[in-house]
Amino acid sequence: MNSVSATNSSAVPAFEMRNVTVTATRDASIVVLEQVNWTVEAGDFWAVAGLLRSGKSDLMALAAGISRPARGVHHLFGQELVAGYEHERLALRLRVGLVFDGGQLLHHLTLEENIALPLLYHRGIGPDVSARIQALLELTGLEPWAASLPSAVNRNWQQRIGLARALALKPEILLLDNPLTGLDPRDVGWWLDTVDALAAGHPIMDGKPLTLVVTGDDLRPWRHRARQFAVLRNQQFIPVGPRDQLDDNHEPLLQELLALEMRSLPRTSKT
């Protein structure tokens, strides 16, 4: 079993999984990953890559506390994350933010209302709340569409609103599930710049660096950004290690996901 602990081992890790079996969020009878041993220290920036249906979204859902491990333990800031919305559990849960693949906005709320929802629910109405909503809208660059329903804007913009919603309550850990899937180059640039700023300490988070985990099916955009890497293959979570060890690692999937050129596929002859 592999275990990776990146930085200061004396501090409490941001989250830690020990011998965890990850099941599908939609169907707990389907095992997607087994024997996951993963320690994410505060301030780390992880990139986790895998092909389609490798379990990236389910791993993120478990890390965020939406689903429970079928086996093993998942600790968040040293405490086991159990189901429930009581005050102590809630306080722990709100230290993690998750940006879903596609945003998963509430379809009956406008973009602005989606951002406002966690603030209004947990903090109530107030001038500081209104100012925060406005600042988050400005971060996304979607102020002209603030009153639109999610169905009126494209998926990429929904995902931006998903990021603003996840940042609303100033979490300490931010999990981004497939943030770059299906984006045009300009949107990719926006996401990379924003994630870089969040890792370094964005003004919207009062300059405090976030602990970041991003997933994707292509490691190239993250190669010079993330500090720790892992791949998902054959129901296994395979830690690769820090950035400077990437080239020395002979994990075949890692090399495939880091390859600069797509392999040329054999031409199929018409019959």
Added chain:
Amino acid sequence: MRTGIVVPPEGSDTAFFWKGSLARGYFRFFGRLLVRFILSVHGIGAFALITFGVMLSKIGIATPVIRPMTLLQIARAGLRLLPLATFLSLALGLIVIGQTVSVLSRVGANELLGTIMVTTVVRELGPLLTALLVLCRAGTATVVDLGTARAMGEVEALEVLGIDPVHYFVVPRVVGMAVGMFALTVYLIIGALLSGYLWAFLQDVPLSPGDYFSQMASALSGLDFVLLGAKSIAFGCGIAVVMCYHGLAQPLTLGEVSRATVRAVSQSIVFCVLIEMFFIVVYLLAG
């Protein structure tokens, strides 16, 4: 008896019927219905307990979010149904008076007109018709709305934001539908009683408005008001819980939403009839 000649595709809902003999098939059919009914009662009962637990434990929490949603649900289940309820109340008055006037006139018992209106409209038809109206208009929309939200992963989105999906999705709908149902029932009954007199007047029944309403007043008791309120709130809460259970409690895909809606409507109708039967027993015991 031999099995059927036409064999349905594998996985068909009726496949079990063709596999055994006809008699055995009937046993299986009713057995399966019974098991499904018990499982549904168990699931809906547990969901109702969770909902009322959340409702009580989270009173006053997140009011800037929950209050507007509750008001919206009251509007959906009550206010927006007012035109249709008015039309139905006119029709209900016509149906009851139209059928009874000719019979009562023949035996010279027009003084029973008010009593009949109270017995049929206030105690039985008014609440039941309102329940069916709310079920068709607001109830089905609830399953589709929540089923879509479930299929689109919105429940998970709420969980990660630390928002209890039952508090956010179910509580406003249960409260809204109960309040909306109660208000709509009152309006529908008042409309039916007024339209009842209108139709009696048009049919030249020798009955003054004062007599008509004093007949009704003497037929009504305090228990009628209490049970009317309790019944309409029970209908509202029950329909909302059944609808929310089918829309939210199980993982759904978009393709399954229509089937969930059909199942929810069927079970809500059964639930309404059970509530109706319960209150008839209460009336009989109290009377």
